[in-house]
């Protein structure tokens with residue numbers, strides 16, 4: 669290409685560009701949906717973050733419960749509106765660095781970060797009491813029922829509701845109510861256990877959250893794991909599905925499983 673050809677081409681391209689900008693302005697196409705929003709630090713928000721995670725409240729409170737094998741409670745509590753994050757781990761013991769195969773005197777535990785404006789500690793406690801049988805004495809500390817309280821208000825509510833349950837059941841409730849001290853995160857394969865059993869969905873979540881800590885902290889992952897564990901209704905799933913950040917195929921997989929597992 670000659671130098672003058674090149675110049676002509678640049679002029680033509682420039683004219684097209686200016687024309688396009690003018691046309692845009694004249695037709696009022698500077699619409700909000702094509703404006704890129706930057707956050708305070710000037711970072712472009714990651715479009716792939718599921719909407720439910722992008723709108724997670726910054727202020728949460730924490731509840732820590734033990735009620736047997738932690739897979740089920742991770743799913744149950746993760747399904748609740750107002751629960752923002754769940755994680756499973758080991759707590760209550762004295763031996764250092766517990767793992768699933770070297771648990772020492774620790775107990776399988778679920779930890780919940782919740783938005784107190786959407787769900788109260790008292791409601792979480794009620795769900796705690798009704799979702800297991802605390803009148804059966806467990807043979808090992810692995811599955812001991814324990815409420816680990818994080819403050820004196822939680823302690824008061826736990827003690828009061830334990831007494832209420834003993835009166836209601838007319839039996840000894842073996843649940844320990846002790847101050848929270850330390851939580852040891854369980855191995856990755858225990859986190860959101862039912863979700864980990866559906867590789868098609870897991871692949872999508874891992875693509876969004878390659879970092880295991882981010883995956884564990886995802887509200888979307890907690891809810892998906894809730895529905896896959898059989899909690900919630902098909903109607904609620906249909907309503908919330910678009911906030912989980914899944915692909916059309918992922919959404920279809922969720923609905924297929926939901927139709928099998930969930931009540932209408």
Ligand code: MHO
Pocket residue numbers: 737738739776858
């Ligand atoms: N080993 C039992 C319980 C697992 S749970 C994490 C099972 O396979 O169901 O304690």
